[in-house]
Structure formats: structure tokens, C-alpha cells
Amino acid sequence: MASSDPDPMPKKKMPATVEEGVEFPRCWCGDLCKAKTADDPFSYTKGRRFFMCANYAHDPAPQRNVYEQPPSPPPLCSYYEWIDHEQPAWAKYDIEYDHKVVWEKFHAVTRREEAAEKMKL
Secondary structure, eight states, X not given: OTTOSSXXXXXXXXXXXOOTTOOOOBOTTSOBOEEEEEOOXXXXXXXXXXXXXXXXXXXXXXXXXXXXXXXXXXXXBOOEEESOSSOOHHHHHHHHHHHHHHHHHHHHHHHHHHHHHHHHO
């Protein structure tokens, strides 16, 4: 069921492609949905694709300048529906790799701080 999944709407989104023949659903406001990919780092939703309303309340269109803004805001709709219910293998690998890199950086900083403390003594 749309928008009632236990998985929250991702904060970071990228455009997504869907297989040929997949029908894009219409959201609650009647507009055709757009496909996005979750791009939240370190999240179990990373890499999963979903449909969302083009007027989604938390997905404002990028504005280049004041003159390009529409005269009134579009209606806000909070419809989203997951296409992928499993995280792809490449996303799991990316998250594991990113965790490893972050921990290595953390340990390197810790070692530098310990060495600096020893030099002070």
C-alpha cells in the first residue's frame, strides 16, 4: 500500500529508471508519479527505487532565481510507493565500504591525537 510502508521516505533522492512496460501510478492528487532512487548514505533504503508524487511536500524543485518560480505553489501531496522492496547488492556493498572508510579515518585521527599527546609529554 502506498505511503504506509514502514520504510520512511528517503531524504536524498536521485532520478531513477524503470524497466520498459512498468506503468507509473497516479498519486492522490491525480498527477502521474515520477521514479526516484534513494541515495541516503548509510541507510537501508539506499539504492531502492520508488514512485513519488511530482508535488511531494518535501521535494521542492530546484530554483535558479526568483523569476523562475511559479506564481503559486503546487498542491502538496505525500504519496510515495516503493518499487524495490529489497536493497540491491551494489548498495549493500557501497554501505559496507563506506563504513570501513569512515572507521579507518576515525582510527587514523585517534592515532594522530594519541601521538600528539605523547609528543607533549
